[in-house]
Amino acid sequence: MFIRRCPLWFVVLLFFLLGAKADQPADRIIGRWQFPSKGSSVDIYRQGGLYFARVAEVDQAGEQNFGLMKDSLLIRDLRFDGEVWAGGRLIHPKTGISLSAEVEMSRPQVINVTIYKGIKLLHRKFIMTRQEKH
Template sequence: MKKIALTCFAVLLAFCLFAQGNDPIIGKWQNPSGEGKIEIYKKGSKYFGKLYWIKDANKKDEKNPDENLRSRKIQGLEILTNFTKNGDTYEGGQIYDPKLGKTYSCKMTIKGKDKLDIRGYMGVSLLGRTETWKRID
């Protein structure tokens, strides 16, 4: 009985790792300026991204509209929140720009195996800008 349970656990773990590995957005990405590195991951059925490295690790969230959050460090912030997958596009989420202290609607689109277009916008997608992030190891 113990062997069966252990085998089932191993198969389930392998399946989860395989399924996660097949999701092309999961992983580490670098913004075009090279000032930040973002790790995208899945929580439940949604996708999120954390700014796990920035050039100035001590930089604070000084532009945040909430005064109580201005003393927190930018490194470690979850800047991508609540995305759902729709083919090669991840939509319905938001991106926080710590340089401006603003949160925008956002969609992300996979472009090949190592490029990710990030489009932040207000209202409609036409009123925004796109930057391309590069996958890193």
């Protein structure tokens, strides 16, 4: 009965706001994140229901040691399961090896990225920090 009395624009706005609020926990990961060396960074963004990481800035060490290239896609297809962003794939820029990727937010300004091939027991973990906006 309430919906019949409300103008259509109000109902559409209400559904939009409720839908946007549902995405907020997963969207906390969106932004620019710096690698531990602080010289290179990635932009994490959402496309549909999946999250991706594209290289934003590259320092000399990132280019030489890891083969990072500006604007290249580093991580693809992360899905938020309510606690972590999992199921993603990282393509190592230097070797081309495909690795599983998982991201966990330990604090609003810190994410733990875990990459592994095959079983998670044999993994590499690194911490990235949110880059402040200037």
